[in-house]
Amino acid sequence: MTPAVLFAFASAIFLGAGVVTAQRGLRTVEPLSGAAISVPCFTVLFLLLSPLILCNEPVVWRGLPIFAAIGLFFPASLTLLTFASNRALGPVVTSTLGNLAPLFAVTLAVLLLHEPLHAHQLVGAVIAVSGAVIITVTRPRDLGSWRSWALLLPLTSALVRGVVPPIVKLGLEVWPSPLWACLIGYIMSSLVVLTVQRLRKGSFAVEGTRSGRLWFAVTGISNGLSALSLFAAVRNGPITLVAPLAAIYPLVTVGLSAIMLKHIAITPRIVAGTLLTVAGVALVLIG
Incomplete structure (x- = not known):
């Protein structure tokens, strides 16, 4: 299970970092345009590297429709929801409510994939999620005014993030390649976000400052590496193990927010x- 654990931790680190860098980008670029930068950015990078990293990865055509269907929703819809939530509620609340994803993922893994769930794993998952919620239970000062409906954004994001791993695992049983799964998904998601950008804005071009576009490019790479790490973790271990470990990303968000956004103080509650x-x-992690 060591590779699954390492990949799950890597996914959490990249995802937590992406939440914070997206907040920097959202200062000058709106969520839709940010998604139209971040998702295609990682897709282009992946395509450029594909001759090197996919040369030994066989193609299983039966798995193509599965990964393509996943790509219509992940990461496209998840990225849009996360960026919109980030702008409305800030990175900390977005991470906190998004952290409910493992509860959905574990439930589906048990019901759909018939994965065993030991008592200590269930207790550990609940404690880990509770700890992440406690860290950010109060409203940060940078939220400003917001409406209760905005809470639906991170909650829906959590649902999407929780549903995806079990479906990806089903696809990986047909085509056991996290690299191909991620690339196909990102190609489809890039088409989705660029189409939405074209329909809403009348152009594929994104308006915004150079720094904002750069921050979203960094966010796209970070989120893409998180997705790739998550797929690799799901490939190498059960979701009942992977989902709770990947859910610790708010720790990274809080730490980087304290450094980059200057509004998080290390309090006894956070400790x-x-x-x-x-x-x-x-x-x-107890076996």
């Missing part, structure tokens, strides 16, 4: 939430 999260992860 307590961190300790709970670490304890929960330790329970999940």
Whole structure:
């Protein structure tokens, strides 16, 4: 299970970083345009590297429709929801409510894939999620005014993020290549976000400052590496193990927010939430 654990942690690190860098980009670029930068950016990078990283990866055509269908929703819809939530609620609340994703993922893994769920894993997952929620339970000062309906954005994002891993795992049973799964999904998602950008704005070109576009390019690469790491983790281990570990990304978000956004103070509540999260992860890792 070591590769699955390492890939799950890597996914959490990249995802947590992407939430913060997206917040920087959202200062000058709106969510839709940000998605039209970030998703295609990683897709182009992946395509440029594909002759090197896919040369030994066989093609299984039966799996193509599965990964293409996943790409219509992930990461396209997830990216749009996350960026919109990030702008409305800030990176910390977005990460906190998005952290409910493992509850959906684990439930589907047990019901759909018939994965075993041990008592200590369930307790550990609940504790880890609770710890991440405690870290960010209060409203940050940078939220400004917002409406209750905005909470639906990160909650829907959590649902999408939770549903995707079990479906990806089904696809990987047909075509066991996380690299191809990620590339096909990103190609489809790029087509989706660019089409939406064209329909809404009348042009594929994105308006915004150079720095904003650059931040979204960085966000796209970070989110893409997170998705690729998640697919690799799902390929190498059960979702009941992977989902709770990948859900610790708010720790990264809070840490980087304190450094880059200058509005997070390390309080006893954050320390307590961190300790709970670490304890929960330790329970999940118990064999």
